[in-house]
Amino acid sequence: MxxxxxxxxxxxxxxxxxxxxxxxxxxxxxxxxxxxxxxxLTYSFCNYDILSPARFTGLSNYIKIFTNDQTFISSVKATFYFALVSVPLRLVFALIVALILVRPTKAVGFYRAAYYLPSIIGGSVAISVLWRRMFAVDGVVNSLLTLAGIPANLNWLSNTRTAIWTLIVLAVWQFGSSMLIFLAALKQIPVSLYEAAEIDGATAGKTFFNVTLPLLTPTIFFNLVMQTINGFLAFTQSLIITDGRPLNTTLFYAVYMYRQAFQYGNAGYAAALAWVMLAFIGILTFILFQTKKYWVYRQD
Amino acid sequence: MKSNRLERLLAFCAIVILTIAVLTACGSPSSDQTADESFDSEKSSSDSTVLTFAWWGNQVRNDLTQKANEKYHELNSGVTVQGSFYQWSDYWSKMATQSAGKQMPDIIQMDLSYIDQYVSNGQLLDLTPYIESGALDTSKIDENVLLMGKVGEGNYGIPAGVNVMCLFYDKAITDSVGVTIEDNMTFDAFVEIAKKITAETGYRAKLIYDANYMRDWARAEGISIQKAQMPVDSADAYIPFFQILETGVAEGWHTTPDVMTGNAIEMEPLVYGSTPETMSWCTLNGGSNQLTALQKAAKEGQEITVSTIPTKDPIKSNYLKPSMFFSISADTKNPDAAVAFLNYLINSKEANDILLGERGVPINTDIAEYIYDKITPGEQKVVKFVTEVVAPNCSPIDPPDPKGSSELNAALRDIVEKVGFGEYTAEQAAQEYFTRGTEIFSETGQ
Structure with missing residues (x-):
């Protein structure tokens, strides 16, 4: 051998x-x-500016985050608001479009691709720049509103009430990937159940709430968890469209972390922020899983 | 059983070895730059040197600088200059990681707000010996300009051009109201004019936004930040600063934050917006070298021009500043070649024929004169403004920004926004600015 x-x-x-x-x-x-x-994790216990060697400072970064950082609170508020509003809206939107597109018509392939497109390009810098121009004072949105008879001269991006909504609208617009998952799930629902419902004389509304929706709950749950996590990690939109303005109402957590690390030279502090975010997401996901038994349908 | 365990152990060792191999492979010749270094250390004996040069900037700067690099290769066939360019924020992330790996480019564009940090970490080359030996010719450079790159005992940066802070305004609007903006006007005179313009046209003035105007105001008061600590003992000193904004907004002549969406030139309310309510008639936004960019962004009928910053003491407020520096990395393998290239950028007609003062007024006075006829009337106006209006009427620049300044400026930006939206009074704002500054500097100074 x-x-x-x-x-x-x-x-x-x-x-x-x-x-x-x-x-x-x-x-x-x-x-x-x-x-x-x-x-x-190591750097999160250090004072580290990337340039010079890290110095161990114990828990001081974490203590500062929770006791003495206004911007941290603003960014948590903005991120929670964004994630908790945009994710449900996006899911509802995705579900509605999926229900329409599940019907077999000739053009359905085209529409599926067309609605999926925003999810692919939505997180990109180019779309963010486009969004910024659309919502600018002399942008498309104001022009369209004026054409429709509502004279609009609003600066959407620097108004404390509207700024975050421009980002939410962008997020909702990217419903494509959730929609595809819903589409696949809708096709999994056995036709026999619909036939049985029809024989029993159920209306369209009743069929939806008693057959479709319960059988979709596992998919809704999956989408909810994945999208919530993604929502908390949103970055590009906040950085490019609004730069966190005005009054930090659109300052997403990830952008604040980036600023601490690369603009203020506090990489150690940013690392601590990252671990705090991990804990937030972990707790939230845990809570979501705990609620699972109350509303998610299990096929045994 | 036992042999099975042995196999697993062996396999595990294989993984570890592989991992180490991959790690070290990433560590050395994978990036272009280190490949260059190994290349030039082999070939330096045969007179072939590769220098790397990094800068941030815009498309115009990238094109011009690349051309100047190629020209240098034509003039010195033994030396090739490899340029790489980034956007401002990417640039500093890149430099931070490269310097941590001791792989910084040979020649780096450096900024006033970062130079102190890089020098204190020993990442830049002291240029003093080269200035003394004459390898870097400074005979045509004003002593005060040369001092800008001084950090501690050494000189770590040669200004790539000179710049001043200034007020940009739309002369078409001031003409229509029948007022003139005089250079070196006082702050009170400015407020009178601003009130008149708002009353007659609806256009407001944009003075305090982001961290703008703080330094100019503080210099006039004699309380600008010199080192990593707040220069005053009490927050009260800053109340008058925030009062300018508070009363300006209350009286209507100052813009509110809702007309502004950032500091990008294309979104600058001086040239962007549709009605007097969404625009401003004047602005502070960057240094005098922004004039041409603003003129390009202007609408038809606008006449953007430049004057001094309104302040109670122009001489104290005004200063010549380096638009940026050229520095040399302490890691460079070819300090002599890098210095020679730097000398070419600063002192040669060949390089400046191409660069044409895009980085600010050239610091070599002969070169500044030499390019004057080759630049546009707008750029000539800037050169004249810098050399004839501000230069004779200014005081020396503050020391480089201490570490923590960028964080303090970010805090200032938030505070200014709150005052503009009416969420803070001037007193609250001053208190918060002072407290944040004290905190930030006590952390960085540890």
Missing amino acids: NSIQKLSRWLNREGVAGVVFSLPFIIGFLLFLAVPMGLS
């Missing part, structure tokens, strides 16, 4: 082959997740 054969036999053993095949993931996980996370 030559050495190549020996090597190949060794590699083909179950224990070894398993490890070899999972290497790409393990390396990726170690390099791009475990190591950066470990570093980030």
